[in-house]
Amino acid sequence: MITFDRVKPLTNYLFKQKVANKTIGLVPTMGALHRGHFSLIAASQKKNDITVCSIYVNPTQFNRASDLKKYPRNLDKDKRQLRSLGCDVLFCPSDKEMYPQPTELKFDFGSLASHMEGKHRPGHFSGVAIVVAKLFHQVKPHRAYFGQKDLQQYIIIQQMVNDFGFDLTLEQIPIIREDDGLALSSRNQRLTKKQRQVAPRLYEGLRLAASQLKQDGDIPKARKTFRKHLKKFKEIELEYFQIVNADNLQPIKACENKKVALCMAAYLGKVRLIDNLVIIC
Numbered sequence: 716m717i718t719f720d721r722v723k724p725l726t727n728y729l730f731k732q733k734v735a736n737k738t739i740g741l742v743p744t745m746g747a748l749h750r751g752h753f754s755l756i757a758a759s760q761k762k763n764d765i766t767v768c769s770i771y772v773n774p775t776q777f778n779r780a781s782d783l784k785k786y787p788r789n790l791d792k793d794k795r796q797l798r799s800l801g802c803d804v805l806f807c808p809s810d811k812e813m814y815p816q817p818t819e820l821k822f823d824f825g826s827l828a829s830h831m832e833g834k835h836r837p838g839h840f841s842g843v844a845i846v847v848a849k850l851f852h853q854v855k856p857h858r859a860y861f862g863q864k865d866l867q868q869y870i871i872i873q874q875m876v877n878d879f880g881f882d883l884t885l886e887q888i889p890i891i892r893e894d895d896g897l898a899l900s901s902r903n904q905r906l907t908k909k910q911r912q913v914a915p916r917l918y919e920g921l922r923l924a925a926s927q928l929k930q931d932g933d934i935p936k937a938r939k940t941f942r943k944h945l946k947k948f949k950e951i952e953l954e955y956f957q958i959v960n961a962d963n964l965q966p967i968k969a970c971e972n973k974k975v976a977l978c979m980a981a982y983l984g985k986v987r988l989i990d991n992l993v994i995i996c
């Protein structure tokens with residue numbers, strides 16, 4: 716694996732690979748890698764000659780300084796794991812390299828970002844779009860890999876790719892879970908033992924609401940089922956739960972045989988977790 720922390724040597728290297736007709740897959744991450752990230756790497760390796768994994772904790776997408784400060788970082792371990800997976804290129808730039816000057820750019824994704832993550836983390840998607848656009852320019856991948864875990868992020872990046880005409884294909888990879896159902900997340904390592912025990916209840920609630928929805932298509936009832944379930948666990952503080960059209964993430968009033976996403980965010984102590992479940996109902 717070749718590691719770059721500067722843009723210029725990375726682009727020079729990748730230019731040579733493209734001249735040699737190699738295809739490039741990009742997996743953008745913030746590090747503290749887990750099996751969820753590894754499934755993106757594996758998907759990229761399957762379809763591309765060269766897989767580039769980026770590790771960068773992007774300050775412009777954090778709306779709270781304390782969250783940025785506490786975000787888990789473990790570059791040495793990440794490097795070892797990427798090497799053993801056979802990842803070809805690691806790009807781990809500094810803040811100065813990614814933002815040689817403070818950015819004044821702001822993205823507004825309108826109705827795509829006005830609810831769920833966009834509502835509760837003001838400016839988050841603007842920061843995500845800035846850093847992903849930079850990575851797309853730097854790497855110029857043929858394909859870029861993102862997880863369903865961050866469904867709203869995926870939809871917003873898809874919008875950005877279409878708006879700017881980035882010449883690449885986006886691939887969405889399913890959520891990898893622990894055996895007890897908890898979606899893997901770098902933030903899970905910040906959970907206390909008790910919080911970790913309770914955390915799988917989030918997915919349990921999503922499954923309960925989903926099976927309710929499949930039975931009778933009653934959206935308010937499914938919402939109630941989910942909230943009632945989580946209320947039983949005092950460690951969980953629900954931030955939002957929404958049932959939306961899975962393709963454009965707009966709230967829906969009826970199921971009508973559509974692909975529907977049940978999306979939630981909740982706090983366990985100071986740790987904020989998100990999860991979702993996509994069904995046809």
Ligand code: AMP
Binds near residue numbers: 754860888892
């Ligand atoms: P992050 O490092 O949290 O920014 O995540 C980097 C990429 O990995 C994003 O596209 C996430 O959606 C994806 N990802 C994170 N957790 C999972 C998971 N449990 N399963 C699949 N993909 C994931």
